[in-house]
Amino acid sequence: MKNMGDIADADQTLIDPSQEIVQHLPAMRAFALSLTRSSSHADDLVQDAIMKAWENLHSFQAGTNMRAWLFTILRNTFYSDQRKRKREVQDSDGTFAATLSEKPDHDGRLAMAEFEQAFVQLKTEQREALMLVGAMGFSYEEAALTCGVALGTVKSRVNRARLRLSELLELKEGEPLDLTDSQTKAVLGAERPVRGDAA
Amino acid sequence: MDQDGPKTSLEEQIEENLRKVYQRTLEEQVPDRFMDLLEKLRQQDEKHG
Numbered sequence: 001m002k003n004m005g006d007i008a009d010a011d012q013t014l015i016d017p018s019q020e021i022v023q024h025l026p027a028m029r030a031f032a033l034s035l036t037r038s039s040s041h042a043d044d045l046v047q048d049a050i051m052k053a054w055e056n057l058h059s060f061q062a063g064t065n066m067r068a069w070l071f072t073i074l075r076n077t078f079y080s081d082q083r084k085r086k087r088e089v090q091d092s093d094g095t096f097a098a099t100l101s102e103k104p105d106h107d108g109r110l111a112m113a114e115f116e117q118a119f120v121q122l123k124t125e126q127r128e129a130l131m132l133v134g135a136m137g138f139s140y141e142e143a144a145l146t147c148g149v150a151l152g153t154v155k156s157r158v159n160r161a162r163l164r165l166s167e168l169l170e171l172k173e174g175e176p177l178d179l180t181d182s183q184t185k186a187v188l189g190a191e192r193p194v195r196g197d198a199a
Numbered sequence: 200m201d202q203d204g205p206k207t208s209l210e211e212q213i214e215e216n217l218r219k220v221y222q223r224t225l226e227e228q229v230p231d232r233f234m235d236l237l238e239k240l241r242q243q244d245e246k247h248g
Contacts, residue, residue: 030225033224043232046233047232050233054237116216135217166213
């Protein structure tokens with residue numbers, strides 16, 4: 001086993017590529033989830049992407065951005081699956097939100113669940129652009145490369161995604177939260193008066 | 200990364216939530232199936248050179 005100290009002067013494959021893939025697995029899962037909106041589908045997608053990446057490791061240039069390379073494979077796999085399937089299975093049933101949801105914050109900030117409900121309504125291309133740039137810290141250039149589109153396209157997708165999210169969320173801003181969960185209701189009730197239905 | 204005082208602008212909250220969603224998944228344990236798969240692929244390669 002090589003360790004980090006031993007590989008400084010090697011000029012071929014510096015790190016066992018499978019080790020490097022491991023480092024990117026959490027990010028791949030996050031990206032897959034933002035595309036598929038379903039955690040089981042996301043993990044299947046990651047698995048397919050790993051196999052494709054492995055078959056094509058020879059085409060990966062050592063020293064370049066493996067994360068972007070893996071993401072490209074992952075999204076290509078996703079879109080080709082979608083084309084094969086033709087009919088898009090509507091999976092935006094809240095699986096994504098259910099995986100990650102939490103109780104609304106007490107200070108009136110957007111509840112994460114609410115945010116996710118809005119996020120899953122975005123177009124796939126908007127979700128992926130926003131996820132890459134807004135959450136994962138990809139530069140626009142990196143995101144454009146990953147998605148195989150022009151820089152301007154990524155920028156406009158990100159902007160449209162933000163705008164759409166704002167629209168979706170603004171509708172609810174200022175309105176009382178949809179209190180369907182009695183526990184939430186109790187928590188919020190203790191923090192601030194519940195408008196409308198406080199006796 | 201400083202977050203003194205709640206920023207209420209929707210824009211800010213969108214960014215914040217995005218990062219939270221991402222962070223949440225990052226922190227999840229990676230399922231064993233992926234490590235198993237990589238191990239399998241590695242062994243395959245060793246066999247076939």
